[in-house]
Amino acid sequence: MTQHALVIGNSDGIGLATTRALLARGAMVTGISRRPAPIDHPQYEHIVQDVAEPAFRDILAGHLRHQPDIDLCVYSAGIGTDLDLENLASETRTFAVNVMGAVTATEIVLGHMIARDHGHFIGLSSTADVLWSAQVPAYTGSKAGISRYWEGLGLALRGRKVKITNVRFGFVDTKMAQAPFRPFLIDTDEAARFILAQVGKNRIRATKPHATAFLAWAAGFMARSPLSRLLPRV
Ligand SMILES: NC(=O)c1ccc[n+]([C@@H]2O[C@H](COP(=O)([O-])OP(=O)(O)OC[C@H]3O[C@@H](n4cnc5c(N)ncnc54)[C@H](OP(=O)(O)O)[C@@H]3O)[C@@H](O)[C@H]2O)c1
Numbered sequence: 001m002t003q004h005a006l007v008i009g010n011s012d013g014i015g016l017a018t019t020r021a022l023l024a025r026g027a028m029v030t031g032i033s034r035r036p037a038p039i040d041h042p043q044y045e046h047i048v049q050d051v052a053e054p055a056f057r058d059i060l061a062g063h064l065r066h067q068p069d070i071d072l073c074v075y076s077a078g079i080g081t082d083l084d085l086e087n088l089a090s091e092t093r094t095f096a097v098n099v100m101g102a103v104t105a106t107e108i109v110l111g112h113m114i115a116r117d118h119g120h121f122i123g124l125s126s127t128a129d130v131l132w133s134a135q136v137p138a139y140t141g142s143k144a145g146i147s148r149y150w151e152g153l154g155l156a157l158r159g160r161k162v163k164i165t166n167v168r169f170g171f172v173d174t175k176m177a178q179a180p181f182r183p184f185l186i187d188t189d190e191a192a193r194f195i196l197a198q199v200g201k202n203r204i205r206a207t208k209p210h211a212t213a214f215l216a217w218a219a220g221f222m223a224r225s226p227l228s229r230l231l232p233r234v
Pocket of ligand 1: 009011013125170
């Protein structure tokens with residue numbers, strides 16, 4: 001049972017629902033995001049921090065000194081904006097949050113768990129990790145990179161008590177999922193239940209729903225084919 005959890009990226013969306021679900025199960029939870037989470041609970045504390053800032057590393061390390069008995073970390077911080085060829089800086093920002101923030105959290109928190117031989121790190125990637133997109137190339141590229149990294153770590157940790165799981169959702173009903181067509185949409189409570197159902201399991205990759213993963217793979221395949229010039233942009 002999870003007693004001490006850290007949820008990174010939890011002022012909104014899937015991270016907020018996961019925080020609420022953990023508190024309902026009696027866990028003590030610390031959240032990190034740039035805005036405070038709308039939660040008032042005796043077992044909850046919040047750290048206001050941008051994961052793309054250099055201070056994030058020290059903030060995490062300081063939190064683990066204060067709360068070393070961590071059982072679970074969920075990395076849910078993520079952004080994704082449409083490509084603007086006149087402003088590639090927003091693409092860099094997407095990698096800073098979705099990849100470098102995630103890699104820093106993995107280094108500090110998973111590293112701590114490995115040293116203590118205890119804990120489960122769950123990272124949120126996406127079924128878009130197989131997509132080739134002209135509309136959101138930084139989002140799909142960042143998810144491809146972090147998926148391969150987390151899953152490689154999962155292979156390296158096989159047989160150990162410490163676990164890492166790469167959770168790949170299709171469409172979840174949050175402000176991030178703005179597409180006009182959102183097949184197999186799930187809500188944030190269902191997403192949170194799916195995340196927490198992974199805790200303690202030896203799953204390197206957990207995908208929900210598989211149908212969206214197949215659609216993403218097919219769309220990626222089509223995007224790379226010469227026929228793609230005949231199709232609307234994905
Ligand atoms: N929604 C979907 O359809 C979907 C599908 C597949 C995968 N995912 C993945 O699931 C994760 C959560 O997405 P969501 O839909 O819940 O998004 P969301 O509702 O937009 O929430 C994103 C959370 O990340 C935090 N965040 C963003 N930038 C941050 C930064 N620089 N530093 C600290 N925290 C930051 C936000 O808090 P602040 O703004 O307060 O910092 C917010 O709490 C993301 O990795 C996303 O890629 C989502």
